[in-house]
Amino acid sequence: MCPVPNGDAEVGRLAGSAGGPARAAVVGTGMIGGSVLLRLRDAGLDVAGWDPDPATRRYAREQGFACPDTVEEAVADRDFVFLCGPLPSLPGMLSRVAAATDEDCVLTDVGSTKAALAAFADTRGVGHRFVPGHPMAGADRAGVASASPALLDRAAWVLCPDPAGVVAFRRLAPLIIDVFRARLVPMSPTQHDTVVALSSHVPHLLAGALAGAVQEAPLRDAVLALAAGSFRDGSRVAGTPAERTANMLLSNRERVLEELTRVTDYLDKLAGAVRAGDAEALTSRYRAAAAARTVLAGRNFASRERAFPVAGDADAEVAYLWELGAAGGYLSGCRVDAGTVSYIAHLPADAGPV
Amino acid sequence: MCPVPNGDAEVGRLAGSAGGPARAAVVGTGMIGGSVLLRLRDAGLDVAGWDPDPATRRYAREQGFACPDTVEEAVADRDFVFLCGPLPSLPGMLSRVAAATDEDCVLTDVGSTKAALAAFADTRGVGHRFVPGHPMAGADRAGVASASPALLDRAAWVLCPDPAGVVAFRRLAPLIIDVFRARLVPMSPTQHDTVVALSSHVPHLLAGALAGAVQEAPLRDAVLALAAGSFRDGSRVAGTPAERTANMLLSNRERVLEELTRVTDYLDKLAGAVRAGDAEALTSRYRAAAAARTVLAGRNFASRERAFPVAGDADAEVAYLWELGAAGGYLSGCRVDAGTVSYIAHLPADAGPV
Numbered sequence: 183m184c185p186v187p188n189g190d191a192e193v194g195r196l197a198g199s200a201g202g203p204a205r206a207a208v209v210g211t212g213m214i215g216g217s218v219l220l221r222l223r224d225a226g227l228d229v230a231g232w233d234p235d236p237a238t239r240r241y242a243r244e245q246g247f248a249c250p251d252t253v254e255e256a257v258a259d260r261d262f263v264f265l266c267g268p269l270p271s272l273p274g275m276l277s278r279v280a281a282a283t284d285e286d287c288v289l290t291d292v293g294s295t296k297a298a299l300a301a302f303a304d305t306r307g308v309g310h311r312f313v314p315g316h317p318m319a320g321a322d323r324a325g326v327a328s329a330s331p332a333l334l335d336r337a338a339w340v341l342c343p344d345p346a347g348v349v350a351f352r353r354l355a356p357l358i359i360d361v362f363r364a365r366l367v368p369m370s371p372t373q374h375d376t377v378v379a380l381s382s383h384v385p386h387l388l389a390g391a392l393a394g395a396v397q398e399a400p401l402r403d404a405v406l407a408l409a410a411g412s413f414r415d416g417s418r419v420a421g422t423p424a425e426r427t428a429n430m431l432l433s434n435r436e437r438v439l440e441e442l443t444r445v446t447d448y449l450d451k452l453a454g455a456v457r458a459g460d461a462e463a464l465t466s467r468y469r470a471a472a473a474a475r476t477v478l479a480g481r482n483f484a485s486r487e488r489a490f491p492v493a494g495d496a497d498a499e500v501a502y503l504w505e506l507g508a509a510g511g512y513l514s515g516c517r518v519d520a521g522t523v524s525y526i527a528h529l530p531a532d533a534g535p536v
Numbered sequence: 537m538c539p540v541p542n543g544d545a546e547v548g549r550l551a552g553s554a555g556g557p558a559r560a561a562v563v564g565t566g567m568i569g570g571s572v573l574l575r576l577r578d579a580g581l582d583v584a585g586w587d588p589d590p591a592t593r594r595y596a597r598e599q600g601f602a603c604p605d606t607v608e609e610a611v612a613d614r615d616f617v618f619l620c621g622p623l624p625s626l627p628g629m630l631s632r633v634a635a636a637t638d639e640d641c642v643l644t645d646v647g648s649t650k651a652a653l654a655a656f657a658d659t660r661g662v663g664h665r666f667v668p669g670h671p672m673a674g675a676d677r678a679g680v681a682s683a684s685p686a687l688l689d690r691a692a693w694v695l696c697p698d699p700a701g702v703v704a705f706r707r708l709a710p711l712i713i714d715v716f717r718a719r720l721v722p723m724s725p726t727q728h729d730t731v732v733a734l735s736s737h738v739p740h741l742l743a744g745a746l747a748g749a750v751q752e753a754p755l756r757d758a759v760l761a762l763a764a765g766s767f768r769d770g771s772r773v774a775g776t777p778a779e780r781t782a783n784m785l786l787s788n789r790e791r792v793l794e795e796l797t798r799v800t801d802y803l804d805k806l807a808g809a810v811r812a813g814d815a816e817a818l819t820s821r822y823r824a825a826a827a828a829r830t831v832l833a834g835r836n837f838a839s840r841e842r843a844f845p846v847a848g849d850a851d852a853e854v855a856y857l858w859e860l861g862a863a864g865g866y867l868s869g870c871r872v873d874a875g876t877v878s879y880i881a882h883l884p885a886d887a888g889p890v
Contacts, residue, residue, distance in 0.1 A: 318764050338762055367761060380750055381759045385766035387810075388742045391803035394825035396734055399798060403864030403884060405735045406831050407721060408692055410672050412739035414832060415769040421829035424822035428815050435810055442807060444753060446800075449745035453796060456789055461782050468778035471748035475775035477760050478768065510757030530757060
């Protein structure tokens with residue numbers, strides 16, 4: 183784990199239920215979980231970690247973290263628990279942590295798909311205090327040695343509020359915004375999974391196909407010797423740990439396959455224009471594609487404040503939040519004060535009103 | 537155009553046929569051509585440029601370059617001419633330049649495909665002094681203002697020697713190696729076109745398909761807001777000028793479509809494993825793909841010298857050179873001395889003997 187950068191979290195706003203600093207636990211202290219742990223400690227929270235791997239627990243203790251031998255001890259009496267283990271472990275761990283924590287303990291996770299886990303939480307009766315989450319950060323690495331508080335700094339961080347869990351969302355959102363300086367993107371679990379299929383999962387499929395095909399090609403050595411930037415960039419995430427990529431893709435199967443057809447349809451049109459020698463069609467399709475890159479290069483946002491009564495219509499509040507995320511917007515503030523919850527929202531300046 | 541970095545070219549080895557410094561001309565002084573021009577001047581060559589655009593010619597003159605109004609004046613009495621215009625202009629320009637230059641003037645180009653132009657040069661009877669070339673460098677930009685001598689520094693630079701043109705190759709190779717500090721990759725034109733289909737052209741298709749599909753997706757704004765590194769990298773070259781990408785793909789149609797099927801076959805296998813929920817197959821395919829990335833990250837080369845009699849079997853010399861390129865190797869030296877041509881060759885340490 184690396185040194186902690188300057189944190190500008192307002193720790194006073196993150197007081198725990200017992201009056202002292204908020205108490206948080208991180209379950210699974212690999213690359214992402216370790217980074218969360220470092221950042222929470224930097225922000226002045228009372229933190230504990232746990233990992234199924236004894237060596238990782240030992241390492242965390244050497245870094246000065248409380249890291250008991252059982253997950254139950256680690257999460258007892260905590261205000262917030264972050265589930266940061268591998269995707270397939272999350273349902274089982276969510277049940278275990280839910281059973282070991284109080285009703286006012288907010289649970290969240292950092293897994294790369296959300297719909298299945300959100301549904302699981304509902305069936306287990308913890309949907310009202312589990313807020314599915316997904317920070318958009320990562321690296322071609324894994325393991326606690328790759329953890330760094332900078333990894334999550336200013337990341338886009340999806341949280342999935344639900345009418346039944348809006349109170350938990352309002353408690354977790356300020357922590358995510360303040361501690362991680364995050365752009366908090368509120369979305370429904372299914373919106374999230376559709377969006378990441380295109381923004382992350384399908385790109386992993388394309389990168390794997392490109393690198394895999396070259397690996398099997400007769401002229402492989404010459405191709406790699408002449409690898410242009412286009413190949414290097416296009417195949418980069420094929421170097422990500424294979425199990426993690428497989429877990430990610432399999433956890434979002436239906437949506438990955440559905441969004442993949444969008445991309446292969448466009449690919450077929452490009453290939454058709456190449457086959458037909460149709461320079462005009464090819465150029466116009468590349469111009470359309472370039473428009474997406476222009477948006478990525480920089481977008482103007484308009485900010486506005488939006489308030490809801492704390493005891494009001496949770497459906498309306500959540501509908502507003504989901505719509506904000508679907509329109510490419512994000513939150514930079516969430517404050518509950520005198521019966522009102524106020525959000526500071528940022529929306530692409532060219533989007534319609536939300 | 538930007539300032540010139542330190543050049544370590546041995547100008548003495550690049551003497552022109554008239555005894556003074558070698559005389560070179562660059563036809564088409566956009567991003568690549570302008571970069572070639574700057575670098576040649578830095579190495580002490582006597583250079584002239586020409587561009588069909590009067591404003592670009594004016595700009596080159598303001599930078600202190602000789603830049604006459606006609607291409608015929610620019611290339612007259614030159615030892616080397618670099619054709620750096622857009623791909624579709626190259627056949628016409630090759631004919632024009634060939635007619636305006638002497639028999640001992642070596643012609644080369646920097647276009648991104650080679651087989652068609654090499655065949656054209658043969659039909660026009662200039663195959664013996666035209667050496668097809670392709671420096672593997674570029675950027676998401678175009679135009680003379682993007683030219684920079686650093687752009688081509690230490691690039692992999694393909695030249696396509698031919699038995700009929702081996703003398704021209706032996707003259708051009710030292711210039712490319714010394715002036716640009718290039719890793720010179722010798723290949724046949726068809727090998728080159730097959731290799732760049734996978735190392736550059738198909739990656740452009742995948743990037744275009746990814747960015748284009750997202751641009752048309754209902755949740756486009758949310759996808760771009762959550763664009764992970766995988767999307768950013770995977771779509772980067774979709775931001776390249778559309779006409780240039782279209783020209784490049786169309787100039788290598790058959791091979792692009794053929795190599796694309798390798799990639800879509802691998803993609804189908806990945807998607808099939810996702811559909812079947814087969815984590816093992818998915819993981820093992822990603823492991824294979826990651827092997828290509830490991831090679832990219834760094835490869836050991838073994839160097840050896842190889843000599844041929846200048847008046848010997850050109851077929852054997854060229855066969856050796858083509859094989860070197862196909863095996864992922866490159867040249868860092870080419871010297872003609874006392875009836876012998878000596879190459880310093882570098883071959884991946886894990887490759888068989890060449």
